[in-house]
Amino acid sequence: MTTVLLKGVRKDYGSFTAISHIDLDIASGELVALLGPSGCGKTTTLRMIAGLEIPTSGQICFDGKDVSEVPVQNRNVGMVFQRYALFPHMSVEKNILFGLKVRGTDRAEAEDRLEQILDVVQLQDFRHRFPAQLSGGQMQRVAIARTLITNPSVLMMDEPLANLDTKLRGEMRRFIRNLQQRLGITTIFVTHDQIEAMELADRVAVIFNGNLAQFDEPDALYKHPKSVEVADFMGATNVFAAQIKDKTATLDFGVLTFDAPSQNGTRSVMLRSEAIDLHLDEPSDAQNVFRGTIATRDFFGANITYGVSCGRETVQVTEQSRRVIDVGQDVWLTIAPERIWVIQETD
Structure with a gap:
């Protein structure tokens, strides 16, 4: 489990400022949602934490160590995207094993990890199926399993439920929350859905126009917004x-x-x-x-x-x-x- 600290993080793209100033202190084993409207900077923030973008200024620390300029492959993070990005010609188990194969993990160890993760994500009965034979929720679980099998220190999810219908989104929210609590892995979840953030997260970071508007527990955020803008966004x-x-x-x-x-x-x-x-x-x-x-x-x-x-x-x-x-x-x-x-x- 890993702590994540963002201190004065800023991101410019030429003359455009995507992130003006973000301070976040995420505890080990905590699930934090980055919530805000489209274009507010939440995905940019996630990509900087992952190492896919380098901040213009400020620090990003894992367990107190500055990783701001450490490349993504050396951060031991796992990313689950909105698009499942599964290989259509590979079975479920081969999709899940892909990351370990690229890393050259010993075959026996990889097989042990596969059996464990298939149990965790409840996909044992689907291991020989191909993506086209799966539902949206099952494909998302394959994408999550493919990330978790590499034992990341921080799990990041960029609107992973956006392509699912309403009923399935509710089921997957409960699945992700139960899975995160069971594994105790530090998780950062990007969403524009207030209900999703409130149901999933230990704390929610509301971002507007590249700035952190409020970082609080869901109950406090809902009942005690710090600004009219936050109150309005949370449905008041x-x-x-x-x-x-x-x-x-x-x-x-x-x-x-x-x-x-x-x-x-x-x-x-x-x-x-x-x-x-x-x-x-x-x-x-x-x-x-x-x-x-x-x-x-x-x-x-x-x-x-x-x-x-x-x-x-x-x-x-x-x-x-x-x-x-x-x-x-x-x-x-x-x-x-x-x-x-x-x-x-x-x-």
């Missing part, structure tokens, strides 16, 4: 300007009290749609009560999201679809003080 639908004073937030549609400490002044307040409770009758003993009218209703199977008009604002409220409230119905909304988050950006 209710972010409102408010005047903060002594743990009260004055919004356009009411005054809310909250628990977390905050600086006074103009701030952005986040109210998660699933954190708001919706009532048909006015609550008599709740905190933070405000009135509105159902303006929109969107059905998402297990959940319904209502757009509730409150003054000049529309508040999104998500609840399980055990009831259906008509558009035009007057309602009351409540939110617990501990579920209100004031985003601590400076003026």
Whole structure:
């Protein structure tokens, strides 16, 4: 298991700056997701860690040793790409063994490793099949096995599930997470999918425009974003300007009290749609009560999201679809003080 440290890493391509400044400290055995929109620099960051790109400035260290200019073949890293890149004329076991064959690994040792890795990725029954005879998930497991059999110190995955359908992506996320925890290998996973990052990672690094916006555990990232941009990217639908004073937030549609400490002044307040409770009758003993009218209703199977008009604002409220409230119905909304988050950006 290996620690990975990025310190002040920058990458320029001529006059274009792909990465402005990235600091990351990845613990041994940790799975970290690099998350961000297309073109933000997450794949460039991964390629620099792998040794496929050399940083313009800054340091990349494995276990405290600077490897910034060490070529990829000397870093002992494994890479799984979005495209499986399997050899169509080779069986599953020959595809998996390819890396060891190139390295000149002893045949007996290679066969031992093959049996172990086939068990790990659950492909024993498919060892003699060819890629054309496999499903997308099975091909991805072959690609992962081909990487793992070389015993890399760091496993890197560049959007490996992007070509799979929704159901299979969910299954492969669970497979990758269980596999990573079983092996305890330091893993860096690139994705633009927030759900994928939240489900897979121990910590998530959100990257915008070549800069690290936030590096945090999934729960903290979701509930306590450090900026409006991060909140928006993580799916927050209710972010409102408010005047903060002594743990009260004055919004356009009411005054809310909250628990977390905050600086006074103009701030952005986040109210998660699933954190708001919706009532048909006015609550008599709740905190933070405000009135509105159902303006929109969107059905998402297990959940319904209502757009509730409150003054000049529309508040999104998500609840399980055990009831259906008509558009035009007057309602009351409540939110617990501990579920209100004031985003601590400076003026």
